[in-house]
Amino acid sequence: MARDRNADIDYVARVRRILIAVLVVALAGIFLVWRIDSPRVERLRAALIDRVVPSFDWALVPVTKVAGMIEGFQSYARIYEQNQELRRELQTMKAWKEAAVQLEQQNAKLLAQNKVRLDPKLTSVSGVVLADSGSPFRQSVLLNVGSRDGVMDGWATTDGLGLVGRIAGVGKTTSRVLLLTDASSRVPVTIQPSGQKALLVGDNTPAPPIDFIDAPEQVRPGDRVVSAGDGGVFPAGILVGQVALGADRRLRVRLAADYERLDFLRVLRSQPAERINDTGALIAPIVPPAVMLPPPEPAGTDDLAEGADG
């Protein structure tokens, strides 16, 4: 009996060892395949997330909303100060509105004079944020629009006011937005009014630093930062934020988009910029295209066919 039992345990232990070896080889294999053929595995990952996360949708959205409501409730405590603040802001806004109306009229006039045609291709798809990356080292969110809605990799995403990030990974019904704060995010920007070109480099902090500025002395805190069309990554001129001087004396960007609460995001459909690949062709007189006349009779076609045979 005892010997039987020992043999049993021995057998179980042996099977277990084989199982662990198989698992180790499989996992190492997955990692190696991912390293060698990253796009394929990432597509698999996108498909998996596409399956799993929307099935949590019924729970994700209410829980997020309840958390938002609790936060909103807490802010009732400061309702009097907020009211005063809003009144003051409203006064300022009225002045701005007047200015804006005047500017709009002026702009309309100037556009009419210039016969400017705004790009009609710049349309957008809006989506709801389903989930975030779930890891403190990655800054991305998952939207509920995907390849089904025509979303493509690399498109810019805004929250209506400022740039939020770009699409990185598209599933059938979901897509991942890589936020500007992610450590692997690099976005070409223009700093106005000096017109300097620079790169916005995400580093896992709420205010990403600006890198590769030509003349930093021309940039001052408070300058507007907009996206640049360089490299064909983004459409130019989308608001990104304002320059601010960080605690570490680096120039950083205070983002215009409200990163505290990303609810609805707008994905801008951008068409790839047309490229000129070939050199100029010969300019020759236009030859009218040869027109094939239909044969008058079936007999004629027979003749022709015979002629071709002969």
Place this chain on the structure above:
Amino acid sequence: MVDPVTTRRWLYRGLFLVLATLFLFGRLLPLSTLPSAWPAPDFLLCLAFAWVLRRPDFLPVVVIATVFLIEDMLLVRPPGLWTLIVLFATEFLRDRANLTRDLPFFVEWAMVAAVMLVMLLANRLVLAIFMVPQSGFGLTLMQFVASVAAYPIVVLVSNRVLGVRWVAPGEVEALEHRL
């Protein structure tokens, strides 16, 4: 005839899967999309360690591999690597489950912390060898500290609330013999 020991075992395996889903769900909630200054501890890892040291039979290798591989895929980590490291770590602790039973909790805590640190370094080393871009070392270290700090809490909760405790030697066999 269903053996109560087996039923209990499967119940706890199911409970682990439910808890893993809840943790993952909580992490995926888009509550704050701002980068956090202080990363949250890795509760799932703490739970797996606490259980594997107390009741290794509740967490078979396949369950651990499945849960962590799914976590790898959903949290956009290099797939397979972290699972592999967790697998080695839990096997290491599983072999020492009988040793730590008689030692004070402080020793167990120190051992878990050491294992976590080795896991972190191994992960970074492999990623560096394969030239995969990584996040800052400071942030990873802060998460390690947070996880180590969270371990006693996880142990306490799983002890008192979930009832995952040491079994006296021979208890399981005694139960099996009686039935």
